[in-house]
Amino acid sequence: MTDIIRSDLILSRSAFSHIIDVPIEQVDIGKWLFGLREAEYQRCAPPDHISCGTTSTDDGRPMSINVEQIGSGLVVQHYVGEVVGKQRCLMVSTSDVFTPAGRTRVQVIWELSAKGLKDGRTEYTNSVVSHPTEEFLTFIASHGVSFEQPSHDRQAASGDHNSRETPLFAESIARAALGQRQ
Numbered sequence: 332m333t334d335i336i337r338s339d340l341i342l343s344r345s346a347f348s349h350i351i352d353v354p355i356e357q358v359d360i361g362k363w364l365f366g367l368r369e370a371e372y373q374r375c376a377p378p379d380h381i382s383c384g385t386t387s388t389d390d391g392r393p394m395s396i397n398v399e400q401i402g403s404g405l406v407v408q409h410y411v412g413e414v415v416g417k418q419r420c421l422m423v424s425t426s427d428v429f430t431p432a433g434r435t436r437v438q439v440i441w442e443l444s445a446k447g448l449k450d451g452r453t454e455y456t457n458s459v460v461s462h463p464t465e466e467f468l469t470f471i472a473s474h475g476v477s478f479e480q481p482s483h484d485r486q487a488a489s490g491d492h493n494s495r496e497t498p499l500f501a502e503s504i505a506r507a508a509l510g511q512r513q
Contacts, residue, residue, distance in 0.1 A: 336462055
């Protein structure tokens, strides 16, 4: 089955930044992301982060599999690395969402980026945008729910989650850049 992504509709959007005391030349987000240990992932947004792992698509692109609780939904994300670099990773997932009302799917675009600052430090930004699938729209309609309600709920839950994980991801990236065990 091929998911139809409704990129014209936004379920949620948030971006947060955090400054780390590491020069940009030492930052390698791709290496950090695909070497991230499960316990470190869990420390980056307790108690929301449940598990993570890495694999690849059939055509060899790297994937990060993340399981986390976002609001009332248990989300299994299948992030495909569209761009995997030292200062930027663009990860795209059609994610399974398990809600109290049942299971559905949404697209999540996760962008992790870093930019060097004049003072020798680095600003890390964690950006997340979610779009509904046609399946999601059918799912909410079958429960008599308008798009506005889950969009409002997802925005609040995802924004809260992102605001908490961003500084913890940034500091984890800093530790990795400095060669400290994660």
